[in-house]
Amino acid sequence: MSVVADDVALARTRRPLLRTANIAIAIVVVAFALLPLLLKSYGTYLCTLFCVTLMATYGLNLTVGYAGQMSLGQAAFYGIGAYIAAIALKAGISFYLVLPVAAIVCFVVGLLIGFPALRVQHHYLAFATLGFNILVYLVMRNEEKITGGTYGISGVPRPTLFGLSLDGVLAFFWFTLAATLILIALLGWLLRSPWGRAFAALRDNPIRAESLGINITVYTLLAFAIGAACAGIAGVFFAALVQFVEPAPFHFAASLMMLLAIIVGGSGRFFGPVIGTVVIVLLPEWLRFMQNWYLAIFGFAVVALMIWLPGGVLSIPERFALGKVRR
Amino acid sequence: MSVGADEARARFLEVRDVRKAYGAIKAVDGVSFDVARGEIVGVIGPNGSGKTTLFNSILGQITPSSGSVEFCGEDITGLSPLDLARRGIGRTFQSLQVFVKLSVRDNLIAAAQEFQGTMRSRLLAPPDAGLGARADAMIDLFRLGHVAGRPAGSLSYGQQKLIDIAMAFMPTPRLVLLDEPCAGVNPGLVEELRELLVTLNKTQGGSFVVIEHNMDFIMKLCPHVICMVEGKVLTEGPPRTVQSNPRVLEAYLGN
Numbered sequence: 001m002s003v004v005a006d007d008v009a010l011a012r013t014r015r016p017l018l019r020t021a022n023i024a025i026a027i028v029v030v031a032f033a034l035l036p037l038l039l040k041s042y043g044t045y046l047c048t049l050f051c052v053t054l055m056a057t058y059g060l061n062l063t064v065g066y067a068g069q070m071s072l073g074q075a076a077f078y079g080i081g082a083y084i085a086a087i088a089l090k091a092g093i094s095f096y097l098v099l100p101v102a103a104i105v106c107f108v109v110g111l112l113i114g115f116p117a118l119r120v121q122h123h124y125l126a127f128a129t130l131g132f133n134i135l136v137y138l139v140m141r142n143e144e145k146i147t148g149g150t151y152g153i154s155g156v157p158r159p160t161l162f163g164l165s166l167d168g169v170l171a172f173f174w175f176t177l178a179a180t181l182i183l184i185a186l187l188g189w190l191l192r193s194p195w196g197r198a199f200a201a202l203r204d205n206p207i208r209a210e211s212l213g214i215n216i217t218v219y220t221l222l223a224f225a226i227g228a229a230c231a232g233i234a235g236v237f238f239a240a241l242v243q244f245v246e247p248a249p250f251h252f253a254a255s256l257m258m259l260l261a262i263i264v265g266g267s268g269r270f271f272g273p274v275i276g277t278v279v280i281v282l283l284p285e286w287l288r289f290m291q292n293w294y295l296a297i298f299g300f301a302v303v304a305l306m307i308w309l310p311g312g313v314l315s316i317p318e319r320f321a322l323g324k325v326r327r
Numbered sequence: 328m329s330v331g332a333d334e335a336r337a338r339f340l341e342v343r344d345v346r347k348a349y350g351a352i353k354a355v356d357g358v359s360f361d362v363a364r365g366e367i368v369g370v371i372g373p374n375g376s377g378k379t380t381l382f383n384s385i386l387g388q389i390t391p392s393s394g395s396v397e398f399c400g401e402d403i404t405g406l407s408p409l410d411l412a413r414r415g416i417g418r419t420f421q422s423l424q425v426f427v428k429l430s431v432r433d434n435l436i437a438a439a440q441e442f443q444g445t446m447r448s449r450l451l452a453p454p455d456a457g458l459g460a461r462a463d464a465m466i467d468l469f470r471l472g473h474v475a476g477r478p479a480g481s482l483s484y485g486q487q488k489l490i491d492i493a494m495a496f497m498p499t500p501r502l503v504l505l506d507e508p509c510a511g512v513n514p515g516l517v518e519e520l521r522e523l524l525v526t527l528n529k530t531q532g533g534s535f536v537v538i539e540h541n542m543d544f545i546m547k548l549c550p551h552v553i554c555m556v557e558g559k560v561l562t563e564g565p566p567r568t569v570q571s572n573p574r575v576l577e578a579y580l581g582n
Contacts, residue, residue, distance in 0.1 A: 211418055
């Protein structure tokens with residue numbers, strides 16, 4: 001069920017439940033914001049990386065989960081954002097200028113990547129976007145003069161906020177968390193607007209959508225562009241977090257992981273990316289004690305999930321509480 | 328003024344010598360007919376007689392090989408489904424075509440929201456795009472109130488069929504082409520559906536073209552019926568005349 005369908009159901013019959021849900025979300029957010037006070041700097045770094053990745057997966061959830069456009073290229077936009085930031089921030093350009101520029105560049109490139117989606121769908125589209133990711137990766141690795149090749153770009157400075165330094169791990173975590181919450185709120189507002197309904201219509205039945213005056217060309221391109229812009233923003237924060245940018249994090253394997261995050265959490269569910277990003281960013285850290293067994297266990301868990309919960313973790317309440325909602 | 332009105336009436340939808348060939352097979356072989364404003368026209372014919380291909384040629388799903396379609400004096404031949412929708416031409420499909428994950432109410436709002444405002448104004452519009460009341464009225468008319476909040480894909484075939492038809496009428500179209508609205512619908516609902524269409528015809532004032540195999544339904548609903556056989560119009564006229572035509576009977580029973 002989409003956020004729009006949720007909205008109607010909640011608004012009509014379950015307003016108290018909505019309030020409870022909002023309080024629960026607020027508690028989780030505050031708890032997460034305070035969590036690094038108990039953690040060492042690596043833990044805080046992971047929490048920040050979680051926020052950064054969340055921006056990219058929320059964007060991908062719009063493209064894949066809401067608008068139904070397959071994409072295996074999200075890491076490319078993440079990388080474009082990160083490299084723009086690394087180069088521009090080192091050149092002394094303000095973070096607050098770099099951020100919108102990276103978002104706009106990724107938005108435009110995302111629009112262009114949307115064009116194949118007007119002709120091909122599903123696995124064909126997956127390969128088209130995968131090809132784009134590989135291309136971007138090769139440019140990052142081989143264009144040494146601009147990107148530093150495999151040595152990357154180091155010494156990326158962190159921004160300041162109203163004159164306050166964000167060099168400290170905690171300060172930068174809170175800064176990133178605030179930005180992530182703003183981005184998620186903006187996406188929530190977008191998906192609740194009639195645009196969100198048009199994206200869902202495009203996903204569920206493009207032929208029917210077109211016969212009802214929904215411009216599927218425009219919405220397909222926007223789905224890619226908005227998703228890409230989110231990844232671009234995430235990339236800027238990534239560059240400032242790690243302060244060192246090299247091609248590896250933007251390999252298409254990262255796109256696969258982001259897609260996995262969407263599916264694991266529940267494709268097209270508003271809070272799906274939160275669960276999914278825990279799985280791809282934090283779970284590997286928790287499974288570290290297993291050493292060589294880690295990947296096997298991780299793989300098995302994913303296969304099991306796909307078999308028993310194809311709708312993702314957030315489909316559990318529907319499956320067990322309602323039971324009868326079937327497609 | 329009355330002459331002008333008559334002219335507009337005659338020139339509402341004009342289908343002229345439309346042909347669609349797939350290789351040597353002539354699916355639609357020179358079909359012409361008119362539909363007046365507010366009129367309900369039935370299209371009957373045995374399976375494979377080219378009814379749906381004719382619809383798809385009019386509706387931009389396929390481009391006709393030759394011939395023309397004029398709507399309100401404008402040549403609309405070969406326009407995309409999107410352009411036709413914007414001109415007030417709606418349709419329903421033979422198979423189920425609803426937005427399965429959206430609630431029934433959202434299906435109805437989705438069906439009309441793009442007809443108002445601009446992309447920008449829709450982004451800033453309230454979630455129901457100001458269409459909540461219209462959607463609820465349509466839900467009441469189609470008696471879908473008890474399932475309004477449920478995902479359309481979780482409902483029965485008959486209910487989804489009703490949603491599909493209700494969606495086509497949400498934007499208040501000037502012309503609606505309905506492809507087998509009764510297919511797979513239980514007999515009790517068929518009569519209800521006919522009454523709904525009569526009501527919508529009166530309240531909205533649009534013209535309907537209805538493909539249907541259910542003879543009883545079409546004879547009661549449509550004052551004018553066209554019978555197609557092998558891609559051609561065999562005969563047309565008032566339902567009784569068409570029904571009693573021996574060639575129509577032969578076409579249905581002959582093969």
